[in-house]
Amino acid sequence: MKTISLLGATGSIGVQTLDIIRKHPDSFALSSFSAGKNVDKARQIINEFRPALVSVLEKEDAERLQTEYPAITVLHGSKGLEEAAVHEKADTLVNAVIGSVGLQPTLKAIEAGKTIAIANKETLVTAGHIVTAAAKKAGVELLPVDSEHSAIFQCMQGEHGKNVNRIILTASGGSFRDKKREELADVTVEQTLNHPNWSMGAKITVDSATMMNKGLEVIEAHWLFNLPYDQIDVILHRESIIHSMVEFHDRSVMAQLGSPDMRVPIQYALTWPDRLPLQDTAPLNLAEFGQLHFEKVDFNRFRMLRLAYEAGRAAGTMPAVMNAANEEAVAAFLNGKLTFLQIEEVVERAMEHHHSILSPELGAIIESDAEARAFVRSFLS
Numbered sequence: 396m397k398t399i400s401l402l403g404a405t406g407s408i409g410v411q412t413l414d415i416i417r418k419h420p421d422s423f424a425l426s427s428f429s430a431g432k433n434v435d436k437a438r439q440i441i442n443e444f445r446p447a448l449v450s451v452l453e454k455e456d457a458e459r460l461q462t463e464y465p466a467i468t469v470l471h472g473s474k475g476l477e478e479a480a481v482h483e484k485a486d487t488l489v490n491a492v493i494g495s496v497g498l499q500p501t502l503k504a505i506e507a508g509k510t511i512a513i514a515n516k517e518t519l520v521t522a523g524h525i526v527t528a529a530a531k532k533a534g535v536e537l538l539p540v541d542s543e544h545s546a547i548f549q550c551m552q553g554e555h556g557k558n559v560n561r562i563i564l565t566a567s568g569g570s571f572r573d574k575k576r577e578e579l580a581d582v583t584v585e586q587t588l589n590h591p592n593w594s595m596g597a598k599i600t601v602d603s604a605t606m607m608n609k610g611l612e613v614i615e616a617h618w619l620f621n622l623p624y625d626q627i628d629v630i631l632h633r634e635s636i637i638h639s640m641v642e643f644h645d646r647s648v649m650a651q652l653g654s655p656d657m658r659v660p661i662q663y664a665l666t667w668p669d670r671l672p673l674q675d676t677a678p679l680n681l682a683e684f685g686q687l688h689f690e691k692v693d694f695n696r697f698r699m700l701r702l703a704y705e706a707g708r709a710a711g712t713m714p715a716v717m718n719a720a721n722e723e724a725v726a727a728f729l730n731g732k733l734t735f736l737q738i739e740e741v742v743e744r745a746m747e748h749h750h751s752i753l754s755p756e757l758g759a760i761i762e763s764d765a766e767a768r769a770f771v772r773s774f775l776s
């Protein structure tokens with residue numbers, strides 16, 4: 396029996412994690428969870444899973460829920476997120492919150508000795524050196540949930556890291572993969588949110604369309620697998636059936652395949668090194684596809700991916716700045732305050748404006764993140 400604390404329970408990954416817990420009551424229980432503003436969904440989760448502690452974003456919502464559920468502890472804000480992450484009954488944190496707000500609860504959970512199943516890639520992009528060093532020091536596992544990283548992790552089982560030549564992340568290309576750059580000037584939010592293969596939260600779906608998602612994943616892979624950027628490649632693969640690949644020194648390439656269903660990597664992170672059956676999923680039928688397609692990435696078409704490699708190589712506080720600027724710019728795009736192409740313009744400007752601090756401590760990371768957000772907000776106003 397694993398007891399789980401789940402951050403971001405009301406989101407896309409959160410709901411799929413709850414589905415896994417629901418289907419395996421003998422294997423998993425929920426000790427605590429966090430929600431943002433979706434209080435109705437939080438109520439449903441409390442009623443079904445009866446956790447001991449819940450955290451929501453706003454104080455007023457927490458007070459209302461506390462009155463409704465006097466037997467559980469209801470908290471709010473960043474303190475609530477941290478308390479939910481380190482709940483005494485939990486042995487595993489599933490971090491499925493969106494954005495760099497996931498960083499500090501992850502660090503607290505590592506300090507408390509929890510196993511970390513990390514979906515929240517922004518945490519690793521923002522402070523990968525701090526998170527991985529803390530996990531190493533505390534002797535806790537940092538298990539990937541992101542589909543590409545889970546694929547690499549699965550291909551690496553029984554292998555030595557020293558034998559890896561490179562890893563190859565697959566990218567669907569997102570909603571506009573068949574459009575030229577000049578056709579992107581007036582694309583709408585609705586068009587952007589129409590991902591060809593995956594049903595995900597709004598922010599990551601926009602990131603997928605700009606290819607910032609793949610950029611974040613390159614940096615995430617750098618930290619999770621301890622590889623230099625020269626050994627991390629990206630290839631376009633429009634079907635999202637091969638979730639990523641590992642090439643070894645003898646040129647043998649291992650790939651992990653499956654239908655696009657995030658419950659597979661979520662569940663693997665929760666059962667590793669074992670596996671459990673995944674009910675209600677159709678087997679992969681490759682004959683139905685007939686062909687799988689692969690293409691070289693054009694870094695002029697997908698400039699955000701190039702920016703992410705640059706930020707990763709610049710290191711220090713630069714990835715945190717890129718990520719924070721992107722979070723703000725994507726939120727502005729979703730609110731109709733920026734056009735699609737302005738997202739990358741804003742991120743590029745924030746990076747140009749920033750002088751990276753090398754080997755930053757947590758305080759410098761938090762400051763750089765805040766400065767990048769302020770930079771984008773002043774640009775918007």
Ligand SMILES: NC(=O)C1=CN([C@@H]2O[C@H](COP(=O)(O)OP(=O)(O)OC[C@H]3O[C@@H](n4cnc5c(N)ncnc54)[C@H](OP(=O)(O)O)[C@@H]3O)[C@@H](O)[C@H]2O)C=CC1
Pocket residue numbers: 402403404405406407408409429430431432433434452476490491492493494496514515516517540541542593594595596597598599657
């Ligand atoms: N969705 C997917 O298939 C995949 C997602 N990921 C990663 O997983 C993470 C979650 O993505 P996804 O599930 O799509 O995101 P969603 O937008 O669907 O969900 C985000 C969750 O975070 C909560 N939340 C948002 N802002 C805050 C805040 N400021 N403080 C506390 N909680 C907050 C939301 O609460 P509420 O809704 O109640 O406001 C919700 O529970 C991201 O880092 C993403 O990159 C990685 C691979 C695949």
Ligand SMILES: CC(=O)[C@@H](O)[C@H](O)COP(=O)(O)O
Pocket residue numbers: 541542543565566567568569593599602603604608609657
């Ligand atoms: C499901 C998942 O892991 C997403 O991060 C996915 O990778 C998005 O797809 P693309 O970024 O390849 O469009």
Ligand SMILES: [Mn+2]
Pocket residue numbers: 541542543612
């Ligand atoms: Mn992914």
